[in-house]
Amino acid sequence: MCRRQKKLMINNEMDLSDAVIVKSGRLKSVVWNDFDRVRKGETYIAICRHCKKRLSGSSASGTSHLRNHLIRCRRRTNGNNNGVAQYFVKGKKKELANERIKDEEVLSVVNVRYEHEKEEHEDVNVVSMGLDQRRCRFDLARMIILHGYPLSMVEDVGFRMFIGNLQPLFELVAFERVESDCMEIYAKEKHKIFEALDKLPGKISISVDVWSGSGDSDEFLCLAAHYIDEGWELKKRVLNFFMVDPSHSGEMLAEVIMTCLMEWDIDRKLFSMASSHAPPFSENVASKIRDRLSQNKFLYCYGQLFDVSCGVNVINEMVQDSLEACCDTINIIRESIRYVKSSESIQDRFNQWIVETGAVSERNLCIDDPMRWDSTCTMLENALEQKSAFSLMNEHDPDSVLCPSDLEWERLGTIVEFLKVFVEVINAFTKSSCLPANMYFPEVCDIHLRLIEWSKNPDDFISSLVVNMRKKFDDFWDKNYLVLAIATILDPRFKMKLVEYYYPLFYGTSASELIEDISECIKLLYDEHSVGSLLASSNQALDWQNHHHRSNGVAHGKEPDDRLTEFDRYINETTTTPGQDSKSDLEKYLEEPLFPRNSDFDILNWWKVHTPKYPILSMMARNVLAVPMLNVSSEEDAFETCQRRRVSETWRSLRPSTVQALMCAQDWIQSELESS
Template structure:
C-alpha cells in the first residue's frame, strides 16, 4: 500500500498518463476500511441467522520479528450443509501481556462483538500450557450462562495436525544424532562426481533397482525428512559396503543405526499417512479423524513394547504427549464417528477393546451416555425446540421457561423411540470412496422428524459435532515446523488496517470460491 506514495511509482504513473489521479496511502486505507465494514456486516448477518453452533480456532502469527497477532476463525456448517470458515478478528497482541486472563478476555470480547458467545460449541487451539488456561477461563464463563452442552465436555478440542507436528518434532529431536549421520553420509556421496560414480557402481554390484534418489531434507519441512530417510533405507546395504571401501566417508552408520533409521522412518511415515488423509478430506468434517487417531494410538502402544531402548524411550515420549490429546477429545472423536452412518457405534466397539482391553465396555458406556446427554441437551436447549415437536413432548417450551427441568424429565422418560435410537438401530450405510457425510445428512435429516422446523434435533446435533474443527492447519502448513508469519509488505501496516485486509480478503475470497474451494484449505498463504 505504501507503494502509492513512492516517488518512483508516482513518476512512472505520471509518465504513462499525466491526467491520472494517483491515490494516496490514506485514501487506500480508507477504502480498505470501508470494504471491511461492508463485508463484516454480511458475515455478522450470516452468523446471526445460523441455526447451529460455531467452533472457534485460534492461531498466533508473527510480524516484524517481535509483533504477535491473534487470528480467530469461526468454523460451522450452514443451513445448506456446507462447511464454512470465516476469520473473525486479526488482533495485535501485546507480547508482554500474553497471559491466560488477558487473552481469554480478548477472545470473549470478540465473541460478544460478533454476538456469537451463546453459539460457541468448541474451541480448537494448539497444545500449549498458555492455551489451557485460556480455554479454562472461556469455558468457565460460558458454563455460568449455561451456553455449553454436556457441561463443556466437548469444548476443548486440541488441533490434531498440531499434535502430529509435535510428535514428529519429538521424534526428530530425539533422533538428531542418527539424522546427522544420514545427512553426512548422503552429503559425502554427493560431494563429488567420482564418489557418486563409485557409489553408483556399488549400487549395480549389490543389485539394487530403485527409482528413489538420495537427497538431503529441508529441516523446516518434516515430510522431506521422511523422503530422505525412505530413500536412504533403499541403499542401506550399499552404504555399509561403501563405508568399508572408503575410509574417508566420515560419519558412518552401523547395523544398529540402520535398524533405528528404519524404525524412525516407520514413525514419520505413519504420521505422514495420517496427515495426508486429514488434508485429503473433502469436507474436513470431524468424523474422519476417529479411525486415524485410533490407528496412531494402537501403533504407539505397539511401539512402546519394543525392546530397543532408543525406540522404547521415543515411543513413551510420544505416547505421553498423545495421551494428553486423547484425554481431551476422545469423546468428541467417538461421537463424530457414531454420527457417520457408515460406522455408528460399531467403530467404537471395534477400536476400544484394542485400546482399553478389559476396561473397554465401561469406556463404550461413557461414550454412549455422553451421546444420549448431548441429544437430550439439543432437545431441551436448542432454539428450535421452542417451536414444539410433533410428539408434543416439547410443545410450548420457551428459552425463559422455568420448567425446562420438567420438560427434560418428560423427554427422558418418554416411552416413544427417539430419533437417536432409530438412527443407531438402522443398518450401516455402505462405505464408498466418494461418500460425503454432509450430503448424507442433508438428504436423510427429514427421516428423523422430531421437529417440524428447518432441522431436527439429531441432524442439528450432527451439524454441530461434524462442524468441530478437529484440525485448523491448512494443507500448505501441514508439514512446516515453523510458525505463521505476516509478509514483509503487510507487517509495517497499522494493526487495524492489517485486520481489515486479512479479514476482508478472507470473506471475499470465500464468497468467490464457495462453490469450488475445498473448505479445509487456507484462504491465503503468507510467508
Template sequence: MAEASDTELVSNEEVTTTPTGRRRRKKSIVWEHFTIEAVAGGCTRACCKLCKQTFAYSSGSKIAGTSHLKRHITLGSCPKIKDQERKHLALTSGTKTDGDMSDPPPKRRYRISGFANASFDHDRSIRELAKMIIVHDYPLHIVEHPGFLSFIESLQPRLKMVDVNAIEGEVLAVYQSEKQNLMQVLGTIPGRISLTIGLWTTSQTLGYVSLAGQFIDNDWKLHRRMLNFLMVSSPHSENALSEAIGFSLSDWNLKTKLFTITLDNNCSSHDIYSANLRDHLSNKNALTLKGQLFVVRCYGHILNVVAQDIIASIHGIIYNIRESVKFVKASPAREERFAEVALHLEIPSTKTLSLDVTTQWNTTYLMLLAALEYKQAFTVLETCDDHYNEAPSSDDWKKVETVCIFLKLLYDSANVIISTPEPTSNIFFHEVWKILLELSNAISSEDAVVSGIAKEMHEKFDKYWKDCNLVLAIAVVMDPRFKMRLVEFSFSKIYGADSARYVKLVDDSIHELYQEYVAQPLPLTPAYVEQGEMNNINVTENNATESNATENNDNNNNNQPTTPIPTGDGLLDFDLYLSEMAINQPTKSELEQYLEESLLPRIQEFDILNWWKLNTIKYPTLSKMARDVLAIPISMASTSSSIFGTGAGNRVLDEYRSLLRPETVQALFCAKDWLQYLPTGVEPPSSAVVKMEI
C-alpha cells in the same frame, strides 16, 4: 487485411449521427489523433494531427468507419509516429538513427475491439490494488516503489497513484465491506459455531490472537472463516485469551452460538474454563454436557510435536544424511557418479534424493525414506571418494529405519486429513485410536530402540486421547457407517476388559447431549417445523378455513340448502385405533432409531454431510446435533504446509507487519481469508474480439 475484417471492427459508438438526427459524442481512441474536416459535396475527411494526411470519412449519410484510421496510427503508417518510434528505439538501445541502421523485425501487434471504448474507473483501480496487496501480502509501501510506479504508468498513465496512508484506508474499507458480507452469512447459519484459537508472537513484547469460526451452512457445507486478529499484551495469559474470545463473540453477535473452542497444545484448558470467559457467555448459552466438549486440542499440533521429538532423537544421524545428500547433489558429476554406484549395486529404488526443509517434518521424513534405499550406495561412495566421509554406520541406518516406521504413522494420518475436502470431526477418531493401538503394541517390542520411541510417543498420544476421546467418539457416532459399533470395537482393543465402562460413558454422554437438543432447541436456529408440527398446523389452518367458509355460507346463503361436509375416507375408527396404539407403545426417540438401524456400507467416497442433509426430515432434532458436532474443528490446520509445520510456537508475525497499526494488521489477515472465497476476476465483455497480426 481484407476489407471484410475492417468492416467487422467498426463500432456503433463511432457513428456521428443517429436515426433521430441527434449527434453522438465520439468515443473511439482514433479521435485523439484525427480531426474531421469538411470538403466539397457534403463530404468529410479525417485529418491526422501529426502528418496532416487526410482520409475519407463520410459521404453524405454513409460513414466509412475508423478501421483505416486505426491502422494509420497503430501499424506505423504515419511517418511522424514511425520517426518518433525510431528515435525512442535509438535512445533505449544506444544506436544511431542514420540511414545505415536497419529497421527492427516487425513485432506482433494485437488489435482489440471492445476494450478501446471502456471507461477508466480510477476508484475501482485503487480498490483492486488494495485487494491485490491484501491477497498477495504485498507491503503497503509498494505504492511508493519506483519500479511499480513505472509499471502502472505504462499500463494507464491516467492512474494517479495514492500514498501509503490512502492505500491503508482503502485496505480498511475493503475489510469493512467484506466483514458486512460475512456478518450476513453468519446471521443465517442454522447451527452453532466452533472457534479455533491461534497465538502469534512479534519481535516486540506484544502478541496477537487469531480467532476463526467453523460452521455448517443451510446447504450442509463446511466453512471456516477468520473472524478476528487481535493484538494483546500477553497472548498466553488467562485474561488476555478470555477477553479476546469474549470480544470476538460480541463483535460478531455469536454469544449464543458458541459450541466449542479448539486450541493448540500450548494453551491450557484452565484458561478457557476461567470465570472471565464464562462472564462473556450469555446465560442462554449453557455449555453442552457441562463443558465436557467445550475445549478441544488440535490434532495437527500433536502430530507435529511427536514428529519433532522423533526427529530430535536421531538429530546427529539426520545431520549426516543431510550432508550426504548435499554432497551428492553438489554437482552433476557427483550425481552421475552416485547413479553409477546405485546401478552397479542393482538398487531398485525409483525415489530421488532430496533435501528437507527443517521447518516441515514431512520433508525430513521423505529425505530419510529416499536415503534409506540408497544406504549401500552411500557406503560404497565413501570407500571410492576421498572427499566424502559422512556415510552413516549400519547401526545408524537401523535407527533411521525404525524412525521412518513411526514417522509413517504420523505422515499417513496427516495425509488423510489433507486429502479430505471437508475434514469433518468424524474422521479423526479413526486416526487417533489406530496410532494409539500401534504404539501400545510397539511398547512391548524386544527391540530397545523401538520400545523406547514408542513409549515416548505413547505418553503424548495417551494424554491427547484422555483429553479428547469423548468428543472424538461422539463425532464418529454421527457417522452412519460406524455409530456405536466402532466405539465398542476400538475401546475393546484399547481398554480390554474395562472397555464396557468406557463405552457406557460415551453412550450416556450422547443420550444426554441429545436430550439437551430435545429440551432446549437452539434459539439461533431458524424456526424449524417438524413434520408432526407441520401436520398439526395444516389441520388447524384447514379447520379454521372450513369454519370461516361455513360462517360465510350461513350469512350469505341463508335461503339456500347446505351441503353436508364430507367426513373423509370413513376410517375415523382406524385413526382412533392408531392413537391408542401410540399411547400404549411410545415411539422410540430419533437417537434410538438411528443407533438401531443397520450400518451403511463403508465406501471411500461417502459424503457424510450430504447424508445428513437428505435425512434431516427423518431426524429433525438429531440432525441439529449432528450439524454442530460434525463442524467441530479437531485440527486447526487448514493447509498442507501448516499441518506439517513445527507447531503454533513458530507462528511469528514478520517485522514489517509488526510495525503496522493493530487494526491494519487485522484487516490484512482477515480480508485475505475472506477474499479467497470471492471470484478471482471479471470475465471480459463477450463482444471483445482479439486479433493478432504479424
C-alpha cells in the same frame, strides 16, 4: 526553438530507473492531473501521462509549458484543443486549481497512438467510455488484499508508469488512500459475515491460532469461526486477527477473546473451541472461557465438549521427539549425501557401489529441507534403500563422511516407519481446508494402535522414545475422545460399531465401561438438543397464539389461561399423539442398518437429505460435525517444523488494526471466490 524552450525540455534518453515520484500534495495546478512529477538527483521532471514526453518539473519553470504541451499532445487530444479547454476560462489563461473530474463524469477517450507507430499512421479509435474512478480504486485495493501485495506498491515508479500506459484516465492514489479503501472493504465484508453468523440455524465452533509478527516478541491471535450453514456446507471464516503481548496473563487473554465473541454476538452460540495451547495461549485460557460460558449455561454436556486440541500439533510434537532422538545419525546421512553430490566423479563411484551391492532403486538421494519434516522423512527413506552403498563408500573412500552403524541404520528404519504413518495421517487431515469432524476418529485410532504396537519394541532406545510419544498422545486423547467418538457415531457408515471395534483393542476388558460413558454422553447431548428444539417449537406456537388473539381483537395478556404458559410447554413435552412413535431420533438412527461404506460418501449431504427424518439429531450433527480438529490451512503448513505461521513481510510493519483488516478481508474474499 528559443533558449527558454530548450531549458524546459528534458533529455528523453535520461535513465529514470532510480527516479522517485514526488507526492503531489502541494501541486495545485490542474495540469498535474496529466503529468507525473519525478525527481532524479536534484532535477525535477514532469512526465506526460499520455505521450511520456519529459519536460521540466521544477517549481521555477511554472506550468505554462506544461499546458502548452497538453494543447499539442496528440495522444491526449488528437489535435483537438477541446481536450484542454478545462485549463482556460472565456479565452483567458487561468488555472483551475482544486478542480477534479467527478467519478461519474463520462470522459471521451479518442484516437490513441502507440510509440512504435509512425505519426502518419491511422490512429486507433477507442469508443467513448465512462471510467468509474471509485470502482477502479476499490478493485485495486481488493487485488492488494487478495494477493497480499504491499500497500506501498501504488507509489512505486514502475507500477505508476504501467497503470499510466494501461489507463491514463485512472487517477492513482497514495498509500493513505489505499489503506483507507482497504479498511472500507473490510468494514463492508465484516457486515456480511456478521449477518451470516446471525442467521445460522446451528452453533458455532471457534479455533484459536498463534501467529508471529515482525519480531520475536510480536504475536497475533487468529480467531476463526467454524460452522455448517443452512445449505449444509462446512465454512470457516476468520473473525479477528489481533496483536497480543506474550506477557499477558491467561485471564487477560481470555477476556480479550470473550470481548471479540461478544462483539460478534456469538458468545451464546458456541459449541467448542479448538486451540494448539501454544504460548501465549495456554490451557488456562481455554478453561477460563469455558467456565465463564458454563456459568451462563451456554455450553452442552457441562462443557465437556468445549475444549478441543489440534490433532496436527500432537503429531508434530511426536515427530520432533523422533527426529531429536536420532539427530546425530540424521546429520551423518545428510552430510554423506552432500558429499556424494559434491562432484560428478564421486556420484559416479557411488552409482557403481549401488550396482555392486544390488541396492538399485528408483529413488534418488536428496537433501531435505530442515524446515519441513516430511522432506526429512523422504531423505531418510531414500538413504535407507541404499545403505549398503553408503557402507561400501565408507570402506573405500577415505574422504567420505562417517557411516551409521548397523544398529543406527536399524533404529533409523523404525523411526522412518513412524514418520511415514504420520505423513499419511496428516495427508488425510489436510486434503481439504475444512473437514467434518467424523473424518478424524479412524486416523487417530490408527495412531493409537500403532503406539501400542511400537511400545513393545525390544530395543530400549525405541521403547523409551515411544513412551514419551504416548504421553503426548494420551493428553490429546483424554481431552478429545468424546468429541471424536460422538462425531464418528453420527457417521451412518459406522454409528456405534467403530467405537465398539476399536475400544476393546485399546482397553481390553475395561472397554465396555468406557463405551457406556460415551453412550451416556451422546444421550445427554441429544436430550439437550431435544429440549432446545421443543422450546423453540413452543415459542413458535405461542407466537402464533399471540398473533391469533391479536388478530381477533383480544388482548392476549388479559386471558385467564395466561398463567398456564408453562403448563402448555409441559403438555408439548410429555404428550404423545395416538399412533406416534415414542422412539427418539437417536434411537431410530442407531437401530437402522449401517449405510454402505465408500470413499465418496458425503456425510453433510446425507444429513441434509435426512433432516426431515431426524430433525433433532440432524441439528446435533450440524453442531458436532463442525468442530475443528486442526488449525492449519494447508498441507504445507502441517509439515513445517516451525508450527507458528508468520504474517507476510509486506504487511508486518503496518498498524495492528490494518493488519487485522487485511488478514480478515483476505480470508473472506478468498472464501467468496472459492464458493462462487
